[in-house]
Amino acid sequence: MKISLFNIEKDVDEGKLIYNTISSGILFLDSEKAEEYEYLKNLDFINQDDSDLKRELRKGHMIIDDYLDEIELIKYVSNSARYDKDYLGLTIATTQACNFVCPYCYEKGIEFKNMSDETANNIVDFIKNNIKNDSYLDITWYGGEPLLGIGVIEKISEEILKYINIDKYNASIVTNGYLLTREYAEKLNKYKVRTAQITLDGPPKIHDARRKLASGEGTFNKIIENIKNTCDLIDITIRVNIDKTNKDYIEELVNILKENDIYDKIFLYVAKVDDYSEEANKNKSILTYEEFSNLHNKFTENNKNFNHIPMINPNICVSVNSNGFVIDPEGNLYKCWDEIGRKEGIIGNVKEGFEYNETFFFYNNYNPFDDKKCLECKLLPICMGGCPFQKRKRGEAVCREQKFLIDQMLDNAYKSSL
Structure with missing residues (x-):
C-alpha cells in the first residue's frame, strides 16, 4: 500500500x-x-x-x-460524470432585460432580448428530444432578470411537468430578488422551483449604490422584505459579490440579516467579483484570489454556519458536461453562462441544432489534466483545473480560491467539532 x-x-x-x-x-x-x-x-x-x-x-x-493510479481514477470519475447521458442540465435566460443597473454586470454592450412563445415551444421540444424517460432534468432560470419573464417560466414548466419524472427534476432561479414577491414565490413553488439565489452586496448604503433600479432608486429594503415573505416557500441563498469597494461591510450585512430574523433561514456565501473584459487590467477594484481568500477566511471564522469542506468535483461545472447547455431568449445555445449574449460563444440553436465549432469543442473536450501545475496539486479533485471560461479567456488555468482557503476551512472544521 x-x-x-x-x-x-x-x-x-x-x-x-x-x-x-x-x-x-x-x-x-x-x-x-x-x-x-x-x-x-x-x-x-x-x-x-x-x-x-x-x-x-x-x-x-x-x-x-x-x-x-489516482490520476487515472480521477479521469475515470470525471469522464463518467461529464458524459452521463441520463442527465440534462439547462440554464434558461427568459430575458436579457433587467430592472437593475449593476456596474459589474456581464451584459454591458449586449442587446436586450425577450423570449417569444415560439422560442419557448422550441425549448420544450429540445428538452423532449434530449432527455430520456427516466433521466434527471435540472433547470436554472436565469437572465437578465428572469422574473421579468415569469410567463416564460410558467409556459415551459407547464409543458415539461406533464411528462418528466418529478422525482428526478430540480429547478432553481438566479434573481436579483426585487420582484420575488409572495405571489411570484407561490408561482415558482407550483412549478417546482425549489431554490433561489439573490445578491446582496452589503448594507443599504453599499448595496443601493451598486445594485439600484434603472431609475436610480435603491433596492435593499424591498429585497429584504421579499426574503422575509418568501423564505418559507423557497430555499434562499444570498450571494455577496466582493471587491475592494465593499470588502469591509460583510459583517454589517450579517447583522442586518440577524436583526430581520432571516440569518438562520437562508444560506449565505461570499463570491469574488471578476472582470473578463479587455479593460480588466485597469480595474483597480478587483481583489486578487489571495486577498479574497483572506476575506473569505474571516467571514467563515465569524459565521461558522456557512463553513464547509469542499468535495470532489468531477463535473467541474455544467459547461463541460456533454448534456449541459445555456439557452438565451432567442434559443441560442451556449456552454457557459458567462458566454451568453456573445456571438463567439454560440454553439447552436434549440431549433436548428448544434454547430460543431471551436467553442463547442473547447468545452466538450476540455481537459483539466493537460496542465502540469494542476497534476501536481493536491486540490486537483476539488478544483479540476479551475474555471474553463477563465482558461478560455486567459489561455491558462487560474488557481481558484480553494487553494488559499483550504487551511482555514480545515481549521474551522476542527474548531467546530470541539
Missing part, C-alpha cells in the same frame, strides 16, 4: 488533521496517534500489519493499494 497523493495534513493544537481531497474524508489524530502516525510513516508503516489507525486511513482513502 501507499500514501495517497491527495492528502493534506494540518497540525492542530491537540494533534493532526488529515484531509483527502478525493474522498473528502477528514481524520483527526490526537497527539498520541499523530506521533504513532509519523513514526510508522517513516518506517513505511503501510506495509505493516493491520491496526486501527491503518484501517481508518484506508477508509478515508488516505492510504491506497500500490497498483492504484
